[in-house]
Amino acid sequence: MTDTLTKDHELVTRQRQVAAVQARRLKTLDSIFELRAFIALGVLIVVFSLLSDSFLTVDNLITMTKHVAINAILALGMLLVILKGGIDLSVGSTVGLSGVIAGELLQGLHLSLFDVVAYPRVWAVVVVCIAVGALVGAVNGILVTRLNVAPFIATLGMLYVARATALLISDGTTYPDLAGSPATHNTGFDWLGQARPLGLPVAVWIMIVLAVVITVLLRSTPFGRWLYATGGNARATELSGVPVKRVKTAVYVVSGACAAMAGLIIASELTSAAPQAGDTFELNAIAAVVIGGAALSGGRGNVRGTLVGAFVIGFLADGLVIVGVSTFWQMLIKGAVIVLAVILDQSQQRFQRRRAAASAVAVAEEEPRRGSADRAPADDTT
Amino acid sequence: MTAGVRGSGPAPEGSVPVLRAAEVTKVYGGTHALRGVSLGIAAGRTTVLFGENGAGKSTLMKILSAVEQPSTGHIELDGEAVSFDSARSAADHGISIIHQELSLCPNLSIQDNLFLGREHTRRGLLDRSRHRDLARQVLGRLDRSLDPATLVSELRLGQQQLVEIARALLQRARVLIMDEPTSALSAPEVDVLFQVISDLKADGVAVVYISHHLEEALSVADDVAVLRDGRMVATSRAADVDLAWIVRKMVGRDQDSLYPHREPALGPVALDVNELCVADPSSPGRLSVDGVSLTVRAGETVGIYGLMGSGRTELLECLAGRLPAASGAVRLQGEPLTGDVRHRMGAGLALVPEDRQRDGLVQSMTVGQNMSLASLTRFARRLLVDRRTENSAVASMITDATVKAAGPDAPIGSLSGGNQQKVVIAKAVMTDPRVLLLDEPSRGVDVGSKADVFALMAHQAERGLAVLFSTSEAEEALRIPDRLLILARGRVVADVRPAEITRDRLMSLADGADTTEEAHHD
Structure with a gap:
């Protein structure tokens, strides 16, 4: 018996020493993992600037950032939906719908009742388009919260409905000229997509403002906390008296509004609006959120990660074009990067658990062991 | 030996x-x-x-x-x-x-x-x-x-x-x-x-x-x-x-030292339930709760003892607004209590659900965030949460509720079952309710922490809250509450002071053996 005990003890001591070494190694690995999205972005920039002289120029960076901004605006809305534990597949279609409505309004609204053509001001056009995006989101939210349709299905349905609406309104054709005319007081729509206040495109400013607002929303408002809680455990959150249904609906509304904003920027940039615009944009937005470390099951994710995710996707896509990689290879590489990001995220989570466990085992060595009499059979029975 | x-x-x-x-x-x-x-x-x-x-x-x-x-x-x-x-x-x-x-x-x-x-x-x-x-x-x-x-x-x-x-x-x-x-x-x-x-x-x-x-x-x-x-x-x-x-x-240590007795200071009736009926959620047409009337006064701790299927869970879920009442009325401080969980919480009712993991906690959040979840709007200044007031409220609650945690920022999963339960109760208490409902508060809680949980409950009663809790453990039913209701087949079969009843009598009443309903055994 004594022999066994000594053997057991030696074994345990050895196992603890191993754990201590392991804990140190895992700590280093963990810090590297934490910054993986930034590292990936850095690697992309270095590799592409080595491969092409035109990659790391101010002009190109600004152009790429503008591309990134459109996806980032969608992704920030998507982040909220994903934090809730949902998904919004309808944002790409909403981009198209928003552009089409802008086109319809700028080209002049024919009111048959009064037999006049109305030309709304540009600010009114913007407000209406964003309201339409919010409306699409509200429908998503109502389907999900009141009618208990799974988010994937509800927003898949709206993907088709919103796209179809855009095609019906435009009759499938592109609105060729959104410049407006001084005579109808509706010029200036091109500002959104083409102006560069303080040297940066408006889209980039919108991305920055949105990122700041959503960061504050998530970190410092009751709504943000409720959102994380809903994604973590909706039942418990509801039983805490949180208006869970309203929270859920709100994130779809914000996501729809973000998509409409992106649609406006694209239409303004091209001064034309095609009903097909924004096709499959939802996938890029989801990819950015996921690369940014958010969990599709909800409750985990942040603005910083999502922005970096959007930059990784955008710089990767533009970089590959600049270097001259074929579209087919671009798709393949993008797919691989997305899956790789999720694999890394999973292993980081595993690392964190193992690291905590290993350091706890190692620490146990210093902890004073209770007298072995305590573990021996009790002798205080009467 | x-x-x-x-x-x-x-x-x-x-x-x-x-x-x-x-x-x-x-x-x-x-x-x-x-x-x-x-x-x-x-x-x-x-x-x-x-x-x-x-x-x-x-x-x-x-x-x-x-x-x-x-x-x-x-x-x-x-x-x-x-x-x-x-x-x-x-x-x-x-x-x-x-x-x-x-x-x-x-x-x-x-x-x-x-x-x-x-x-x-x-x-x-x-x-x-x-x-x-x-x-x-x-x-x-x-x-x-x-x-x-x-x-x-x-x-x-x-x-x-x-x-x-x-x-x-x-x-x-x-x-x-x-x-x-x-x-x-x-x-x-x-x-x-x-x-x-x-x-x-x-x-x-x-x-x-x-x-x-x-x-x-x-x-x-x-x-x-x-x-x-x-x-x-x-x-x-x-x-x-x-x-x-x-x-x-x-x-x-000895079990007797776990539950000290105290004399309650009773106030006016805070919760008044009158002839409440609740349909069985799994087989509508049957009544889980069949004409239950009860009152809980401010400062009073009332226990509901019943076996599985006695309707104790349905009764509490209905009071909390999770199950609709088939008939009957519930009043809180004289005002009719209706609506969903959120409305009822606003009216001064707080619920500690039975299933802590599923209904009580958000595992991805910290101890502090879980605690303040139900009362977050209290800490909001204009639109933003005032972190400083929130943190100090959480910190003092951690002390009051004797939660053993590394700190407010510790992940909730790092706590033992008993301490997690204290967090759920603390969350309910932080909404500053008049009536506190606890559905099996000692479930999955170790013996040592049970004492803490019940002390926390008793403390709330002393502060003037009306406390209503359910239990399936005879030991607790006989030791904890000021007044004990025994539930069998959806009906209150006894309303007694725990000191006036023996363990055997409690068991047989809860079994439904002493009621005239015996013939209806299915």
Whole structure:
């Protein structure tokens, strides 16, 4: 018996020493993992600037950032939906719908009742388009919260409905000229997509403002906390008296509004609006959120990660074009990067658990062991 | 009763235990679930493991059955150190476990579940008739009324547990580990189980048994082992010990000192329930709660004691707004109480739900964030949460509720069950309610923390809250509340001061034996 005990003890001591070494190694690995999205972005920039002289120029960076901004605006809305534990597949279609409505309004609204053509001001056009995006989101939210349709299905349905609406309104054709005319007081729509206040495109400013607002929303408002809680455990959150249904609906509304904003920027940039615009944009937005470390099951994710995710996707896509990689290879590489990001995220989570466990085992060595009499059979029975 | 009898732990003198845990330590995250635990399991005997929740019983069982691997230390089978990489390979060596949480697929039939992963085949196809015969055979030992073709989703919880047991029997285990096998079984089902256990013992199977019902567990025990805070504090032959000894070992002190009595200072009626009826959510048309009237005054603690199916859960869920009332009225401080959970909380009601994990906590958030979740708008200034007021409210609540945590920023999962429960109660208290409802507040809480939980509850009553809680433990029903309501078949069959009633009387009333309803037994 004594022999066994000594053997057991030696074994345990050895196992603890191993754990201590392991804990140190895992700590280093963990810090590297934490910054993986930034590292990936850095690697992309270095590799592409080595491969092409035109990659790391101010002009190109600004152009790429503008591309990134459109996806980032969608992704920030998507982040909220994903934090809730949902998904919004309808944002790409909403981009198209928003552009089409802008086109319809700028080209002049024919009111048959009064037999006049109305030309709304540009600010009114913007407000209406964003309201339409919010409306699409509200429908998503109502389907999900009141009618208990799974988010994937509800927003898949709206993907088709919103796209179809855009095609019906435009009759499938592109609105060729959104410049407006001084005579109808509706010029200036091109500002959104083409102006560069303080040297940066408006889209980039919108991305920055949105990122700041959503960061504050998530970190410092009751709504943000409720959102994380809903994604973590909706039942418990509801039983805490949180208006869970309203929270859920709100994130779809914000996501729809973000998509409409992106649609406006694209239409303004091209001064034309095609009903097909924004096709499959939802996938890029989801990819950015996921690369940014958010969990599709909800409750985990942040603005910083999502922005970096959007930059990784955008710089990767533009970089590959600049270097001259074929579209087919671009798709393949993008797919691989997305899956790789999720694999890394999973292993980081595993690392964190193992690291905590290993350091706890190692620490146990210093902890004073209770007298072995305590573990021996009790002798205080009467 | 010489020291020699118990000198080498539970295994009989001289024999090598079938299965032995040697100096096993297990760490989850940063928490030690087990610290250097050794335990031998003898063939042909039942070893009962006692310990509070969080003492490490389930963890030890998971390690013995290779569901989890030890952080340090190892497992010996027949005296040889072994390391199984999965529960499957442990099962192949004759070690089976029946989990506390059911691990059945509800969408499959009983027989499909019984043979899941171990299907018998003929020429590559499922041998269904063999499955059916074997399933009939094994079910015959447990519950003859079960048809192997029934979907598991159609079974009561107790029946599902029997299926789980049947699965372990089919694997012809040499070591059978049962983690809370009786928690959902009815009294006759428990008797059947105990018969099965004694048959298995006669066949030389080593049975390891864990249960919260201490008396019941002691009655089947040959050997006992007691865990406390992840350490093995005592082992003995069952014949040499009694219940009081076990409780003392589990808690480290006497049970009587856990629940001090106090005299309540009663205020006006805060909660008034009048002739409340609630339809059975699983079979509408039947009433789960059948004309219940009750009042709770400010400063008063009222307990509801009832067995499973007595309507106690439905009553509390209806009061909280989770189930609609079929008829009757509920008033809070004279105002009618209606609407959903949110409205009722606004009116001054707070609920501590029964299922902490599912309904009480957000696992991805910290202790502090969980605590302030229900009262966040109180800390909002303009639109933003004022972190400083929030943090100080949380910090003082952590002290008041005696939550043992590394701090407000500790992940909720790093806390023991009892401390998690304190967080849920603290969350409810932070909404500053007039009436506090607690559905089985001691469920899954260790004996030591139970005292804290009830002290916290008593403290709220002293502050002038009306406290209404439900319990399925006679001990608590007789010790904790100022007034006790006994519920049987949806009706209040007694409204008494706990001191005025004996344990036997309590049990028989709750069983419905003393009511005229007896004839309606289904």
